[in-house]
Amino acid sequence: MRYKLVVTDLDGTLLDDRKNVSKANLEAIKRIRDAGVLFTVATGRGERGARPLLELLKPDVPAILFNGCEIFEMGKGPIYSEYLPKTIADMVVDHFLKTEFGIIGFLHDKIFLVGYKPAHEIYLKREKVAYEVVDDLRHLDAVNKVMVVGDVPRAMEMMGELEKKEGINLNCVKTEDFYYEVLPDGVSKGEGLKKLCEILGIERESVIAIGDNMNDLSMINFAGLGVAVENAEEPVKKAAKLVVPSNNDDGVAYLLNKLAEGEL
Incomplete structure (x- = not known):
């Protein structure tokens, strides 16, 4: 398969407006895993805010937290951190x-x-x-x-x-x-994703990143396939190579099912 890693934002992207992960999204995540594609998240949330969702989603590789300030592995803790002076x-x-x-x-x-x-x-x-x-x-x-x-x-x-x-x-x-x-200077989700790719030994061309807000713009630009949900900010949608349905309409599931079916 062309793509090896999918990285999704949480709020406004994977989560609906009620802050829930839909059954359709969970099933689609399992589907790409079964096809051998790795899954993780990149979020502005920190360890405390992200933990319940990390426990639910069980990312295959470390998650990007604090908008790129930290790369965090469940069971181990931070494996990379940046701090504001x-x-x-x-x-x-x-x-x-x-x-x-x-x-x-x-x-x-x-x-x-x-x-x-x-x-x-x-x-x-x-x-x-x-x-x-x-x-x-x-x-x-x-x-x-x-x-x-x-x-x-x-x-x-x-x-x-x-x-x-x-x-x-x-x-x-x-x-x-x-x-x-x-x-901190130089920190963004895009830089966090770059660091994660270095840790995993994955080329950026093999990564899909999906988001909705301005803090997602850098990782959408970095990834081989940058994707925006329909409810995304206009600059984010303009930068994305693909726009999928909104967070309330299972846009992530739509994307992942396309990937699993070999249409991406």
Whole structure:
């Protein structure tokens, strides 16, 4: 078979809007496995948020977490990690601390809510994860990423103001309608997928990647076959070589069944 590995985003792609994995998607994953194709996920979620889904899906190879900050193997833990410099994390927290935005720091399986605010409820209602409330992130030596929750266009403006004020360039990405993340320099799902391919000894031409949001764009561009679901952001659909049905219409199953039938 031409393709050896399929990598899918979770939220908005494999998961429907109710955050469930459909029976059709699970059956299609089994079908490509039976055909000898490897399956894994690439997600903005960290270890805690992704774990229930990893236990359900049982990826054949390590998963890409934190939008590429970490490559994680169930039963072993992180096999590759990147961290946001402490100075950058503290700078971002200070910049947003007295605003309406919810600030969240992530480190491996820990989630830190900075100064609990109403905006944090947006995240907690969607993700339903355990967390710790802290005044800031200064007690941590490092974090994988920092996320602000709220009005993304305004968050982008404020991040630009911070860059101009401090004379720095930040690696930021929109991951959901209300999530804007700051990642370590050079980190993306595309770079995470490149690293995973190096670990596995798989050529990029043998990889299919599917996603919906701007944080998926880099891996869609990297993969031999980049795929978008119909509900994807327009730039993502334009970059993709193939557009499949939406996350609510089993787009991943559609793709995987085409692969299993030898039509890709």
